[in-house]
Amino acid sequence: MAKPSTLDLAGIFPALTTPFADDGSLALDSFRANLARYDRAGLAGYLVTGSTGEAVLLDREELERVWGAARDAVRSDKILIAGAGAESTGEAIARVNRVAALGYAAALVVTPSYYKAAMNAEALVEHFRRLADAARIPLLLYSVPQFTGVAIDAAVAGALGEHPNVIGMKDSSGNVQRVTEILASVPPDFQLLVGSAGTLFPSLALGAVGGVLALACALPEACLRLYRAAREPDPGLARVLQQQLLAANRILVSRHGVPGLKYAMDRLGYYGGPPRPPLLPVGAAARHEIDAALASLGQSAASPR
Amino acid sequence: MAKPSTLDLAGIFPALTTPFADDGSLALDSFRANLARYDRAGLAGYLVTGSTGEAVLLDREELERVWGAARDAVRSDKILIAGAGAESTGEAIARVNRVAALGYAAALVVTPSYYKAAMNAEALVEHFRRLADAARIPLLLYSVPQFTGVAIDAAVAGALGEHPNVIGMKDSSGNVQRVTEILASVPPDFQLLVGSAGTLFPSLALGAVGGVLALACALPEACLRLYRAAREPDPGLARVLQQQLLAANRILVSRHGVPGLKYAMDRLGYYGGPPRPPLLPVGAAARHEIDAALASLGQSAASPR
């Protein structure tokens, strides 16, 4: 069945960080300031309260405040997506329909993961079907095994891709073979967004429509440059830019996580600020490593505007 | 530094399930009925809202209701422990001190786990130290890598074992070598409780003081029988009972999880009831397998009283 949605997800979406003040409270003014700057960069839209947004460290009232702040601050031509998954199917439905009421274009719903061994294909399909049946906005499935220990494979994506309310997925596994298999299993209007800057070019070559990228919080222009080279297509340029972004992603995101990314944002004129415990700020060695990575990307990528 | 607490955790604690009615709401009357029956079995106490209690599927208000119901129902000579961990350090502190206010003897605090790669020794020690400094009741660390992907190793346990407010830990890894190493690293008054019925006897032989066991929800007497044989010590009997309990645990708990355990409880005269989605009730094949496992344990273990 064709998707009723006309939402076109082609392009780059930063997976936004959630700014905190030094006392640990939400720093929504800084959040708005970051968004104002991102709005000038040519991005397709934004993901709020995803893994990079430290959503699992926010309570329900804080989630509301972040959702509202983004909704009020973002330009109307940008696509707004909210991370709205939860361990419990009922809680996930409640969150999805809350962001629907707030005017979000789509919700990103992560696999439940605490009871890993129970999250087999049958349980995942059932969970997401209930969600999709109840949701008042389109859903994007979210597979991020490095955090959850649970991956959405091609069989699950294929079964859910038939649902008119499941318009696509974010695959952050970094597994290009799985991307190939998923794209072979879903309808042509199912939109796959890659969730790791390290595999953006090959994933686009294989049919992904875009990326939802933590790295784009710090380096939106560099991510867009690679996206455009891949879509051109200019494989020679894309290859070189992909090598650069993979190296940067390894250090800023894979190795040093949200704290590393926030530090890089601070260095580049965004508000990064402290992570929330149990995440710890990066130490001196990590800062040095990140500084070197940014320097090697050169002025055009790494300097504040 | 010696522990100020005189809490003696020797013995068997069931990791209680949380009963739900068919409409998905809490079934607290059934919870109380289960507790009344457990109170006659010779158990040392109870853990509520742990992994087996589907705590990650309860909202904050439901947690309160379960904590209150157990507190009111349980005999005063039983040790009550509440699962009170959270991804965020701040939320975990709030939960621990809430169960302290409700009169719980101790809180079990699981490792944060979403940002797995960041949960290195430094971050874990820092998280638990902040908790232990702020907590108004003693803490038990909780390592359950099959759910979290994060394990507490001997170095982390050793560093935290010095804190006067960390009186022990529950290790559910099933890794007996790690139990040996942890016990070599902590002070003598640090109490290790094993979290898996499959390794109860060898863990007790190595110095663990007891167990916090999902299997004890369905088979409290069998777990107690093994505990006593191990403490006697009667190694010949303990060996045979351990083989039986490991086999039962594989099927009821490891393979079929909370839904399998709840089904077994229903079969044995307790209230098991449905799991909460995304957990699905066990199907016909699993029910058959569990029935066979209970039958092979014989009347004395498996028949309702």
Added chain:
Amino acid sequence: MAKPSTLDLAGIFPALTTPFADDGSLALDSFRANLARYDRAGLAGYLVTGSTGEAVLLDREELERVWGAARDAVRSDKILIAGAGAESTGEAIARVNRVAALGYAAALVVTPSYYKAAMNAEALVEHFRRLADAARIPLLLYSVPQFTGVAIDAAVAGALGEHPNVIGMKDSSGNVQRVTEILASVPPDFQLLVGSAGTLFPSLALGAVGGVLALACALPEACLRLYRAAREPDPGLARVLQQQLLAANRILVSRHGVPGLKYAMDRLGYYGGPPRPPLLPVGAAARHEIDAALASLGQSAASPR
């Protein structure tokens, strides 16, 4: 330092199977018949006695006979590569120089792997450096973690890529992110061959020069078609062909291994024959699955000529 070798490895190399007669002995006539048919397909050359060649199941005298048979049978314009690795550095040197003496163009040398924990970067670099210093023909490193549990990462490849006698590597990990990182770490004349048909297109897009593929034993034309579409570049066609080949590779190679591949070869007019124990011939269910996979690839790919 530039490579003295002018060996151009661009193209597709089947990782040849080793034919056995029903009594378990080498079936070299069938081996030659397969080679005669492959010689007409437009392949760049051949790998003998690799993982697909069941090299670990051959004794030293059998290896000699296979090396000699291939050398005598293959057309002179085809590049002949021999798998010549061994657990022991000394034995690997002996094998490499033996195939050198037989006239092989290059040797493929797998990582030692029995003492996995000891095969860190230092040990791997030292092992391959000694080999490269002693070898009288150019070397290709071989990383195949699904068999060995040991992977060659970008740091090791980068260190060895400087050696004039290491002209490239075969990466069978299926990890496209690693391919990107390796290509960013090696000199421009270091030739990367992908070892899995499932990631041929994205690897070529990222700069690999070709593939050494088990699947090409059964489906050389289909592999060549994808190779050419990727080199054109015709990304739309390459994407479709890649999805088809990944599906075929999953079934014939990943799931059913050498026995599955040999069965498919039998079905397509090559000599597959039995695997050598402990490998077991595929059963009825696997044969049915492979038949269906071949049928779905259509006449042009799957029918004998």
Added chain:
Amino acid sequence: MAKPSTLDLAGIFPALTTPFADDGSLALDSFRANLARYDRAGLAGYLVTGSTGEAVLLDREELERVWGAARDAVRSDKILIAGAGAESTGEAIARVNRVAALGYAAALVVTPSYYKAAMNAEALVEHFRRLADAARIPLLLYSVPQFTGVAIDAAVAGALGEHPNVIGMKDSSGNVQRVTEILASVPPDFQLLVGSAGTLFPSLALGAVGGVLALACALPEACLRLYRAAREPDPGLARVLQQQLLAANRILVSRHGVPGLKYAMDRLGYYGGPPRPPLLPVGAAARHEIDAALASLGQSAASPR
């Protein structure tokens, strides 16, 4: 069916190292000197050419020489076991019957492992059955997943335990839960030997009859002391000795492998000597760590006699 063999494997067997001279050749005089000293320690017998014996780094002719040297040097009341496994079923049969002809009491046969995914229960049972049918001496199965990536589980052990010529197994997995399950699945006269000093006491408590231990090459007396405390039973002493041996085993064997063990042997008056490449001698940091571990075990364990 009862085992025809009357071989009683109760006790401690060192998994002997293979001494090499500085030029890399076999140092059989040193091998004999080590054996003469071991013969005075109260060990049950010896395993030659196992994983610790660097068997995968020896060629066939060297294996013969080691087998012969041990056969000639060892006291007649000691049980001699030879590692005789191979990737190919046929080669394993040949090796087993060669050591049978040399007078070995039993052969230890490791799981084939290169084609890991194919080594399912069916293939393992078939491989070992063919071996057991053809072997002229009793067999011990060998499960060592840290080297092979393949484990023998309870179902495979149970199926093979019925064979009259399979008298037991060496389980080096360090997984005590698996030991429990295996012992529940095999006939009472099937003898399980644990392959890791780190789990000797709990494994003996659960019904293992002894150990085949790398650590016993350096510390035979300490291993025997733990064995006797466990058999007494003296659980309090066994617990303390187990903690000490696990700590030593972690450093000498798990962390630094055969090179670490050989260094420790050199320090304790045995001949350790260099490992064979690709294994590298331990560096200064490892030597320091091993020295400290030996010192912490005290004079009685660590000083040369």
